[in-house]
Amino acid sequence: xxxxxxxxxxxxxxxxxxxxxxxxxxxxxxxxxxxxxxxxxxxxxxxxxxxxxxxxxxxxxxxxxxxxxxxxxxxxxxxxxxxxxxxxxxxxxxxxxxxxxxxxxxxxxxxxxxxxxxxxxxxxxxxxxxxxxxxxxxxxxxxxxxxxxxxxxxxxxxxxxxxxxxxxxxxxxxxxxxxxxxxxxxxxxxxxxxxxxxxxxxxxxxxxxxxxxxxxxxxxxxxxxxxxxxxxxxxxxxxxxxxxxxxxxxxxxxxxxxxxxxxxxxxxxxxxxxxxxxxxxxxxxxxxxxxxxxxxxxxxxxxxxxxxxxxxxxxxxxxxxxxxxxxxxxxxxxxxxxxxxxxxxxxxxxxxxxxxxxxxxxxxxxxxxxxxxxxxxxxxxxxxxxxxxxxxxxxxxxxxxxxxxxxxxxxxxxxxxxxxxxxxxxxxxxxxxxxxxxxxxxxxxxxxxxxxxxxxxxxxxxxxxxxxxxxxxxxxxxxxxxxxxxxxxxxxxx
Numbered sequence: 001x002x003x004x005x006x007x008x009x010x011x012x013x014x015x016x017x018x019x020x021x022x023x024x025x026x027x028x029x030x031x032x033x034x035x036x037x038x039x040x041x042x043x044x045x046x047x048x049x050x051x052x053x054x055x056x057x058x059x060x061x062x063x064x065x066x067x068x069x070x071x072x073x074x075x076x077x078x079x080x081x082x083x084x085x086x087x088x089x090x091x092x093x094x095x096x097x098x099x100x101x102x103x104x105x106x107x108x109x110x111x112x113x114x115x116x117x118x119x120x121x122x123x124x125x126x127x128x129x130x131x132x133x134x135x136x137x138x139x140x141x142x143x144x145x146x147x148x149x150x151x152x153x154x155x156x157x158x159x160x161x162x163x164x165x166x167x168x169x170x171x172x173x174x175x176x177x178x179x180x181x182x183x184x185x186x187x188x189x190x191x192x193x194x195x196x197x198x199x200x201x202x203x204x205x206x207x208x209x210x211x212x213x214x215x216x217x218x219x220x221x222x223x224x225x226x227x228x229x230x231x232x233x234x235x236x237x238x239x240x241x242x243x244x245x246x247x248x249x250x251x252x253x254x255x256x257x258x259x260x261x262x263x264x265x266x267x268x269x270x271x272x273x274x275x276x277x278x279x280x281x282x283x284x285x286x287x288x289x290x291x292x293x294x295x296x297x298x299x300x301x302x303x304x305x306x307x308x309x310x311x312x313x314x315x316x317x318x319x320x321x322x323x324x325x326x327x328x329x330x331x332x333x334x335x336x337x338x339x340x341x342x343x344x345x346x347x348x349x350x351x352x353x354x355x356x357x358x359x360x361x362x363x364x365x366x367x368x369x370x371x372x373x374x375x376x377x378x379x380x381x382x383x384x385x386x387x388x389x390x391x392x393x394x395x396x397x398x399x400x401x402x403x404x405x406x407x408x409x410x411x412x413x414x415x416x417x418x419x420x421x422x423x424x425x426x427x428x429x430x431x432x433x434x435x436x437x438x439x440x441x442x443x444x445x446x447x448x449x450x451x452x453x454x455x456x457x458x459x460x461x462x463x464x465x466x467x468x469x470x471x472x473x474x475x476x477x478x479x480x481x482x483x484x485x486x487x488x489x490x491x492x493x494x
Contacts (some may be wrong), residue, residue: 030133032155036160037160042063044171045176049063049111055469066118067121068122072410077403078130079121079130082134083400092195093124097121098183099185101124102183103180103184104116118283129409149390154382155386156322161427210264213258214265217251218251221383230417241384252464258292279477280474280477283388284411285411287467289422290355290463290464292352293420294419301452305453316367323374323375332390347381347384348474349380351376352465352467353464363453384474392404392407393408419466432448445456
């Protein structure tokens, strides 16, 4: 057995092992759902927030961008902190801080306070997200890990589906502040329980120093990347965007050089050296970029071309979340039989197929064609999330599970930003891209509906090609009868 692996969990294991595992699973699922719900309900509440506080459209954008930058820049360091001091502690601190920041935003007197507290919320969100995966890695035996991750993925799907409905109802009846107060009670309860209940907690070597210079360089690279990608759809390719890309390259090169020389690297070389980790992270990056880029395009199609309101368009996209929830447990079962490779390759192919089904849509497309595309997309994405995440988390030793979880969450945060930036850039180049920001804060697409439909027909196949790239990367995942590092299961048990 690898050093740091969970102890026996079979018939001879202590009976008390089941309860901590169930508590860990419940906490991980609830924490992931809270973060997912927060992101989706905010989107619905932003117009009301803007009108109430008299904010400009760029300020409203920063309520999302500030959070995203804080999360992306700190995820790997947060995972390393969990490895050193215990994932349960990081999870509890993250949940309590997330709830406190949410309460502060609900009481904020101006948009500046909202932006600042969203950054604070992002810091605590970064602490708790890798911890949810780190706790699962420490508590669940390898043969049950995919099932636990499937429950977590299903909870994210349910929260994402419920977010627009819950956010719309709260905003309509109680105002935008109620959206943030919604987080307070669940986060406080979960955080207090995490501190009170003795969950399995296996911190790593506390004698190893934290690689703060490496964490700073990685954060600088990711912050430059996110800031550049977020601004690209609105400003296009400008000298500022070029400078941002240069900053990413310089900071990334400095990070790699530093990691090779420091005795206590932020990302241990042994972790990155394992064959399955890189492809699994690449699969997650491609899947999330393809999906969210498609959703970006589809939102404009549904609301600007088909003239649906946000609630109607949300209902039309609902099949995606439903199939994501249903596909998660199915993927765990398929992965046990066919291996991660045999599950992830067809799942990425489903994502590409779903995008291609949506690409020829026009004003006369029947609802079944639209829903069918989202059904296929949801089935593929749910399966990929479970399979690739299980490879990343199971692939890492328990003492490095937090860093692995931080890398997984980084891919899942960078992918959507990359997909949206790619989609918006392609729409612009094809003649259907943003014109000017409208009075309601939206960015209408220039050239009219016909130009947008033509640009959509060009953009979506490119996003499908991103999914195909993910399928190619998935061919490097472990096959049936192997563990995530490429060895046989029989050998891994000996």
